[in-house]
Amino acid sequence: MDVEAFYKISYGLYIVTSESNGRKCGQIANTVFQLTSKPVQIAVCLNKENDTHNAVKESGAFGVSVLELETPMEFIGRFGFRKSSEFEKFDGVEYKTGKTGVPLVTQHAVAVIEAKVVKECDVGTHTLFVGEAVDAEVLKDAEVLTYADYHLMKKGKTPRTATVYFESK
Amino acid sequence: MDVEAFYKISYGLYIVTSESNGRKCGQIANTVFQLTSKPVQIAVCLNKENDTHNAVKESGAFGVSVLELETPMEFIGRFGFRKSSEFEKFDGVEYKTGKTGVPLVTQHAVAVIEAKVVKECDVGTHTLFVGEAVDAEVLKDAEVLTYADYHLMKKGKTPRTATVYFESK
Numbered sequence: 001m002d003v004e005a006f007y008k009i010s011y012g013l014y015i016v017t018s019e020s021n022g023r024k025c026g027q028i029a030n031t032v033f034q035l036t037s038k039p040v041q042i043a044v045c046l047n048k049e050n051d052t053h054n055a056v057k058e059s060g061a062f063g064v065s066v067l068e069l070e071t072p073m074e075f076i077g078r079f080g081f082r083k084s085s086e087f088e089k090f091d092g093v094e095y096k097t098g099k100t101g102v103p104l105v106t107q108h109a110v111a112v113i114e115a116k117v118v119k120e121c122d123v124g125t126h127t128l129f130v131g132e133a134v135d136a137e138v139l140k141d142a143e144v145l146t147y148a149d150y151h152l153m154k155k156g157k158t159p160r161t162a163t164v165y166f167e168s169k
Numbered sequence: 170m171d172v173e174a175f176y177k178i179s180y181g182l183y184i185v186t187s188e189s190n191g192r193k194c195g196q197i198a199n200t201v202f203q204l205t206s207k208p209v210q211i212a213v214c215l216n217k218e219n220d221t222h223n224a225v226k227e228s229g230a231f232g233v234s235v236l237e238l239e240t241p242m243e244f245i246g247r248f249g250f251r252k253s254s255e256f257e258k259f260d261g262v263e264y265k266t267g268k269t270g271v272p273l274v275t276q277h278a279v280a281v282i283e284a285k286v287v288k289e290c291d292v293g294t295h296t297l298f299v300g301e302a303v304d305a306e307v308l309k310d311a312e313v314l315t316y317a318d319y320h321l322m323k324k325g326k327t328p329r330t331a332t333v334y335f336e337s338k
Binding site: 010164 | 170171173175177178180202204206208210211214279281282288290292293299302305313315316
């Protein structure tokens with residue numbers, strides 16, 4: 001099996017956020033996608049080791065910020081390579097609080113989406129959270145950042161906990 | 170809720186295939202993504218009205234062909250806007266048979282992936298099939314077709330059964 005084939009699957013790059021016990025959490029994710037239109041449901045796939053995973057599980061809600069192409073690597077690193085329980089990721093970052101109480105990062109975001117979890121699908125190392133959208137807003141007319149851009153243009157790395165992490169890379 | 174926000178989510182464009190009761194089925198899909206690396210699992214989200222959905226459910230296996238940027242609209246239309254039960258989609262199309270017996274379309278494909286279903290997640294109008302990859306191969310060094318390319322460059326339409334179909338569009 002040639003794992004290079006899996007690098008041909010396209011993704012965007014997002015910040016998935018939630019809040020639990022008064023702690024705001026957020027992580028970088030590529031596995032975010034719409035499942036249905038009636039009702040509007042979106043899914044996110046999060047590693048069980050991540051604080052954001054546990055916050056989504058406890059709060060039953062999550063936010064998604066669709067990152068713009070121009071998002072600086074430092075901003076991505078802030079949410080992508082640290083633990084929310086060890087670092088105040090939201091300090092100095094522009095965000096707003098959604099209807100469900102989750103934080104929605106608006107900085108470097110082309111759009112924000114908010115959802116309440118209606119189903120969970122345990123897939124081993126990760127949980128696939130299915131959320132019914134409760135709100136969504138386009139924030140700016142800018143190009144979105146794709147996972148391919150992140151790797152090619154920004155030479156971005158893949159954290160060990162990512163859905164698409166392979167030892168060889 | 171502004172549905173335009175959901176158009177900011179990035180996808181590739183794929184042909185998802187399967188076979189059941191001797192009939193080969195295939196459909197265009199944008200909702201294909203990797204869920205985990207250990208083991209390698211990928212998910213596809215298919216509309217319950219589609220023949221390919223039923224073939225995947227019955228056979229417990231599916232194939233994914235990652236379409237190249239240069240895929241002609243006619244080829245996309247062949248798999249995207251017809252029913253496998255009413256039209257021989259594979260007639261004259263290059264494909265091979267995978268380990269599980271499903272057809273894998275190799276024409277206009279940058280890579281092919283084959284998986285056996287290990288879990289199903291019913292999300293209403295669609296079913297999310299979680300598959301453990303049994304084989305994967307890169308077929309050519311070419312640019313992949315993204316859903317954004319399909320809409321912007323090729324002025325492609327969205328079928329009513331798509332995960333991202335909204336009445337307004």
